[in-house]
Amino acid sequence: MTWYTGDQFYDTALIGGFVFAGLIMLASLFGQSAYGRFGGRAPGVSFPPRLGWMLMELPAPLVFAIVYLQGDNRGELVPMLLCGLWMFHYANRGFINPLLMRVFPGSKASFNISVVVFGWIATGLHGYFSAAFISQLSPQFTDAWLSDPRFIIGLGVYAIGFTLNVHSDAVVRNLRPKVPQPNAPRYTIPHGGGFRFVSSPSYLGEMLSWLGFAILTWSLAGVFILLVTMANLVPRALATHGWYKKKFEDYPSDRKALIPYVL
Incomplete structure (x- = not known):
């Protein structure tokens, strides 16, 4: 089926990707992905947070690199810049941020294998959709694209x-001391930056990042990962907001869950 790029495999896979995003939306209505504060009770194998994050994100750069290097436009300026931006994002998301995590002493493994497996599907599809579109299937990424309003x-x-x-990840990370303190509280209320307005500014930032990527590439590959991100993070942000309010009696009453002054 060719309806978007003219490449039958890509266009058919893209339909499957949007179906997958819809399934994530449905699943999020019945509970949160089993990691972090919502991951301790999930059945099955669980990983420590750092390892779980890196395992989940690993397919993204691997698939992207393999597919990108096969594209006819891989040596052109704009595709190379987009490739660099994409890899830059996943270097932070998949490796730098997990390595900087300050894990509470004695914490049990809380990153369930189900999250890793579904993450492999999402990140693998994202890597393929983005790399193939950027380095092969899009006719728009000439040098003139750098001055296009969409970019x-x-x-x-x-x-x-x-x-x-x-910044939001740094605020949360700095709530715990660099040297683990067993008697320190496991969770405290974060303040400053985006936390002045919402309980999950890092989630808002992640969604804005992929919204921006979808616009600057003007691609359904960007729309795919934006939908997957929203399907996972919007319900999680609402649940996190409720968790904070339940756990802390002095939690700021004017703070919203995800969107300042709105949600």
């Missing part, structure tokens, strides 16, 4: 989202 606006949105994501 400029999308890059700006991406930069805002990425900055919010990284």
